[in-house]
Amino acid sequence: MSHNWVPHDIPLEQHPNYPLIMYLSRQFLIDPIIGHYLYLHGFNNEEKLKRFLEPNIAEDLHDPFLMNDMKKAVIRIIKAIKQKEKILIFGDYDCDGITSTSLLYLALRQFKGEVTYRLPLRSEGYGLSTHAMKQIGADISLVITVDNGTSSHEAMMVAKEKGIDVIVTDHHEILGPYPNCYAFINPNRHDNKYPFTSLSGAGVALKMVQALYLAAKRKIDVEFHSYLELATLGTIADLMPIIDENRVICSLGLRKMNP
Ligand SMILES: [Mn+2]
Structure with a gap:
């Protein structure tokens, strides 16, 4: 035998x-x-x-468009870039939140988007609050949250009143209903179709950037490796399991840090 x-x-x-x-x-x-x-x-x-x-960028990262609402979000972002809308990224004060913000900010700048960002102070508390949403200038028409937003239900109501579209990208557990926003990207969605659910906030932001690159038929370039580097920091700082796609991200990111 x-x-x-x-x-x-x-x-x-x-x-x-x-x-x-x-x-x-x-x-x-x-x-x-x-x-x-x-x-x-x-x-x-x-x-x-x-x-x-x-691991290889071209072969070992999952298709970002498998993520629920990704296509809708990317179409909206491309429209915002083309129409020169002002985009605001709302992040978080910890390492994952800061690296998520940085990588999406750098990517949108690379795509010639008009983008600013806001990180809450620790004293303001975690997540997109109604207070923060009320403070957002009248010139902003699209808000993208990174590493937060899943439970910002009241802020979504304020956004609707102000006529702001909100794309939520997050990786936190979903305890209540889905946020009432333009697009809700979170691999922990109960109807999730994405093959890997343990991404960090920066990992989810990276998937959105990867989707933008694919949609724009843009080659994976030097900048993309910088996003991987930032996503590596977020993944490790948030103690995400170093398996599957996180392992690919960290392997490529660490290689970039120590060439
Ligand atoms: Mn996080």
């Missing part, structure tokens, strides 16, 4: 596939101990190891 299961306590040298493990370790310039460990976890051929050890 043949089976693939191998107990973890077999010494590497006695492993029935010792030559293969040694070969793979050499191919990927990893210590055979790590090669053995990865092998036992199912990384048993070159293709699987390559995907894991050398």
Whole structure:
């Protein structure tokens, strides 16, 4: 009877596939101990190891348009850029909130959008408040929240009164109803279609930027690597699990930080 299961306590040298493990370790310039460990976890051929050890932007990030409301949001943002509408990004005071804001701000500037941002002070509390929404200038017609907004129900009412469209991008758990906004992007939505739900706020913002790049048929460029770098900081600071897409983001982002 043949089976693939191998107990973890077999010494590497006695492993029935010792030559293969040694070969793979050499191919990927990893210590055979790590090669053995990865092998036992199912990384048993070159293709699987390559995907894991050398993630690729073009192939290993999920399609951002699988995220509910992403298409609607991107169409609205492109319209705002074309019509020179003033866009305000509303972020948060922690690392994830600041990096989300930074990366979306830089990306929208790259797309020639007229964009400003606002980060609440700790003393103002977390999330888009009615107070903050009331303070927003009459020249702003589109607000994009990052790392917050899921439970800002009252602020959405103020936005409607002021004629402001709000796109919420967030990763926080949804405890109440969905916010009554133009587009609601959150992989924790109960009707979520996106294959990975543990993104940080900056990860969700990155997906929106990736969607903009795809919609504009813009090549993944040097700037995009800077967004990855910022998303890496947000992902790690918010203690998101370093699996799946977070691992791809952090792998590419760390590589950019330490080239
Ligand atoms: Mn966060």
